[in-house]
Amino acid sequence: MKKGNLKQILLITDGCSNQGEDPSAMAALAREQGITVNVIGILDHFDSEDSRGLMEVEDIARAGGGISQIVQTKQLAQTVQMVTKQAMTQTIKGVINQELQDILGETGTVEDLPPEKQGKVMEVIDELGETVDLNVCILVDTSASMKAKLPTVREALTDLSLSLSARMGSNQFCLYLFPGKRKPVHKVIGWTPNLENIEKTFAKIDTHGVTPTGPAIREAAKSFGMLSKRSMIFEDEAYDDGPR
Numbered sequence: 001m002k003k004g005n006l007k008q009i010l011l012i013t014d015g016c017s018n019q020g021e022d023p024s025a026m027a028a029l030a031r032e033q034g035i036t037v038n039v040i041g042i043l044d045h046f047d048s049e050d051s052r053g054l055m056e057v058e059d060i061a062r063a064g065g066g067i068s069q070i071v072q073t074k075q076l077a078q079t080v081q082m083v084t085k086q087a088m089t090q091t092i093k094g095v096i097n098q099e100l101q102d103i104l105g106e107t108g109t110v111e112d113l114p115p116e117k118q119g120k121v122m123e124v125i126d127e128l129g130e131t132v133d134l135n136v137c138i139l140v141d142t143s144a145s146m147k148a149k150l151p152t153v154r155e156a157l158t159d160l161s162l163s164l165s166a167r168m169g170s171n172q173f174c175l176y177l178f179p180g181k182r183k184p185v186h187k188v189i190g191w192t193p194n195l196e197n198i199e200k201t202f203a204k205i206d207t208h209g210v211t212p213t214g215p216a217i218r219e220a221a222k223s224f225g226m227l228s229k230r231s232m233i234f235e236d237e238a239y240d241d242g243p244r
Helices: 023-032 048-063 073-104 115-131 144-164 198-203 213-240
Strands: 005-013 035-042 065-071 133-141 171-178 186-192
Touching (some): 005 048, 005 213, 023 213, 035 144, 048 065, 065 073, 073 133, 073 144, 144 171, 144 198, 171 213, 186 198
Parallel strands (some): 005 035, 133 171
Antiparallel strands (some): 171 186
16 A cells, blocks of 8 residues: 555534535535545434434435544544544555455455454555655634534644654644635635644634535535645745756
8 A cells, every 4th residue: 555645534522413415415525526524423412313423424424435423512523533543544454455455355345354364454544644644634614513512622722733743744724614604614724734723713703504515515525635846846846946
């Protein structure tokens, strides 16, 4: 497997989508573009509305080939890091399984290998998890019911940035909030290797009533195209500045 990079959307929400496209359909489209969609549902009190929200969280992650996790607000910081790392491992393992099919047949997976070889493959997966480049578009629900939870979300995302900074691979983050003031989605931090401005960003957030999760996932998926274009420009500049 080549070093490459992993692309993730990390969706943090506490409610049900009620505006725009079907979020599961948008997650499926993102997956077709090689982007994993992971979802953290913050549900502190379970009732019939939360049950519908729980189903949506699971459906979005399933359609996006990612991981879903339901947490209470106080558990959010450790969960954000755990889901990001688990999704990395799951994606790398999936790629390795695809490559193993050439050797073991169409149904071959890591689990089909002898125990000692399974151990070696898992070592490779762990190593790639530290060295592969990671691009994460963070998507935060700022509907009215999220207002009291946003300080914890800010802390969790700061912790995520710090925890990933020790990796050998490079990290790139961007942050989108939904809904925006005039549009369903608002980009507040463009692609950057750290989230040092996140505290100032969250201090200015106005919460709204609607939850346009589908449009938010669609816009988050588009952001990876912007990152790819920027990378190509940097590569061209580096080439032009090279020896003549």
